[in-house]
Amino acid sequence: xxxxxxxxxxxxxxxxxxxxxxxxxxxxxxxxxxxxxxxxxxxxxxxxxxxxxxxxxxxxxxxxxxxxxxxxxxxxxxxxxxxxxxxxxxxxxxxxxxxxxxxxxxxxxxxxxxxxxxxxxxxxxxxxxxxxxxxxxxxxxxxxxxxxxxxxxxxxxxxxxxxxxxxxxxxxxxxxxxxxxxxxxxxxxxxxxxxxxxxxxxxxxxxxxxxxxxxxxxxxxxxxxxxxxxxxxxxxxxxxxxxxxxxxxxxxxxxxxxxxxxxxxxxxxxxxxxxxxxxxxxxxxxxxxxxxxxxxxxxxxxxxxxxxxxxxxxxxxxxxxxxxxxxxxxxxxxxxxxxxxxxxxxxxxxxxxxxxxxxxxxxxxxxxxxxxxxxxxxxxxxxxxxxxxxxxxxxxxxxxxxxx
Numbered sequence: 001x002x003x004x005x006x007x008x009x010x011x012x013x014x015x016x017x018x019x020x021x022x023x024x025x026x027x028x029x030x031x032x033x034x035x036x037x038x039x040x041x042x043x044x045x046x047x048x049x050x051x052x053x054x055x056x057x058x059x060x061x062x063x064x065x066x067x068x069x070x071x072x073x074x075x076x077x078x079x080x081x082x083x084x085x086x087x088x089x090x091x092x093x094x095x096x097x098x099x100x101x102x103x104x105x106x107x108x109x110x111x112x113x114x115x116x117x118x119x120x121x122x123x124x125x126x127x128x129x130x131x132x133x134x135x136x137x138x139x140x141x142x143x144x145x146x147x148x149x150x151x152x153x154x155x156x157x158x159x160x161x162x163x164x165x166x167x168x169x170x171x172x173x174x175x176x177x178x179x180x181x182x183x184x185x186x187x188x189x190x191x192x193x194x195x196x197x198x199x200x201x202x203x204x205x206x207x208x209x210x211x212x213x214x215x216x217x218x219x220x221x222x223x224x225x226x227x228x229x230x231x232x233x234x235x236x237x238x239x240x241x242x243x244x245x246x247x248x249x250x251x252x253x254x255x256x257x258x259x260x261x262x263x264x265x266x267x268x269x270x271x272x273x274x275x276x277x278x279x280x281x282x283x284x285x286x287x288x289x290x291x292x293x294x295x296x297x298x299x300x301x302x303x304x305x306x307x308x309x310x311x312x313x314x315x316x317x318x319x320x321x322x323x324x325x326x327x328x329x330x331x332x333x334x335x336x337x338x339x340x341x342x343x344x345x346x347x348x349x350x351x352x353x354x355x356x357x358x359x360x361x362x363x364x365x366x367x368x369x370x371x372x373x374x375x376x377x378x379x380x381x382x383x384x385x386x387x388x389x390x391x392x393x394x395x396x397x398x399x400x401x402x403x404x
Contacts, residue, residue: 015054021054031043031044044074045071045077048060048063048064052081055084057081057085057087076104078094079098079109083108083112083115086116088113088118092109095109106129107133107136109125110122117143122143132163138177141157141178141181142178144156145181145184150184154186157178161174174201176208179202180213182198183213183216183219187216192220192224199217214234214240215243222251223251225254227257230248234248242272243274249264249275250278252264253279253283261279262279271304273305273306273307273310276310280313281309283295284320287320293321314330315351319348327353341371343371343376346369349365350383353365354383359383359384
C-alpha cells in the first residue's frame with residue numbers, strides 16, 4: 001500500500017507538542033522502513049521541523065546527520081531550532097558551516113541573537129550580511145534601545161538611514177515601529193534635534209501616526225522640554241494613552257509648571273497609578289510636599305493601589321515636611337502591600353524616619369529587611385553618627401563585610 005506523502009506531511013505539521021510527538025515518531029519509523037527519507041526531501045524536512053518544534057534537538061541532530069540531501073530549508077530549520085531552544089553556539093556553528101545562506105538564514109540568526117541579548121555578536125553579523133534588510137535593522141535598533149543603550153540605537157538608526165538612501169535613494173517608507181523606537185531613544189538621550197528630523201521624515205513620508213508613534217513623539221518632545229510641540233501632538237490625539245500623558249505631566253513638573261500638569265491630570269476620568277505617580281513625584285520635586293501628601297490621600301480614597309514608586313515619592317514628601325504621622329501611615333500601607341522589602345522603598349523609609357528624628361525606627365526597618373546593600377548600610381551608620389550614637393554606628397560598621 002502506497003503512502004500519501006502529502007497527507008503524511010500534513011500529519012507531521014500537526015505534531016506540535018511532546019504529547020503528540022509519539023505519533024510523529026511512529027511515522028518516522030514507517031518512513032525508515034519504506035526507505036522514504038532518502039528519496040523524499042520534503043518529508044525529511046517536515047520530520048526535522050517536527051523535532052525542532054517540539055524541542056527534541058537531539059533527535060533533530062541525528063536526522064540531520066543522516067540526511068543524504070539537504071537544502072536551505074533543512075539548514076534553516078536546524079539553525080532556527082537551536083536559536084529557539086537557547087543553544088546559541090550550536091546555531092552559530094551550523095550557520096557558519098551552511099554552504100549557501102539565504103536572507104531567512106541571516107534574519108533568524110541576527111534576530112535570535114538580539115532576543116538572546118547577544119547584541120555585539122548580532123551587530124558584527126549585520127556588518128557581514130551581504131544584503132541587509134529592514135527586518136534586521138529594525139530588530140537590532142530595537143534590541144539596543146530595549147537593553148538600555150539608546151545612544152547605540154541612534155547610531156544604528158543613522159546607519160540604517162544611510163543604508164536606505166544608498167539602496168533606494170531614500171524612497172522607501174520606514175516602518176513606524178522603528179521610528180517609534182528611534183524617537184524613544186531620542187527621548188532617553190534628550191536628542192530633540194534628531195527627534196525633530198525624524199518627525200519631519202514622518203511628515204514627508206506621510207507615515208500614519210498611530211497611538212504608539214504619537215506617544216513616542218509626545219514623550220520625545222516632553223523629555224526634551226519642548227512643551228509646545230508635545231502639547232500640540234497630544235491635543236491632536238483622539239485617545240491619548242497614559243504613556244503620553246505621563247510624559248507631558250512629567251515635563252510640566254520638571255519646568256515647575258505644576259498648575260499646567262494638574263490641569264492635564266484633572267482632565268483624565270480614570271487615571272492609572274503611573275499618572276498618579278507622575279503628579280505626586282512632580283509635587284515633591286517642586287517642593288510642594290503638602291500637595292503631594294493630599295494627592296496621595298485622594299489616590300487612596302479613589303481606591304487606586306500604589307506601587308514602589310508611589311511609596312518612594314510620598315516618603316520623600318514626608319521627609320521634607322518632617323511629617324512623622326504620615327510616615328507611619330505610609331509604613332503601614334507599604335506593609336499591607338508587601339513592598340517594604342523593595343530597596344528603594346526601604347531606603348526612603350529609613351531616610352524619612354531619620355529626618356523625623358527616629359533613628360531606632362530607621363534601624364528597625366533596616367534589620368527587618370531580607371536583603372541589604374551598601375547604600376542602606378551607609379545610611380544607617382550615618383544616622384547614628386549624626387545622633388552622636390557612635391557605638392551603634394560602630395556596631396553596623398562591623399557588619400560591613402557580611403552585609404555588603
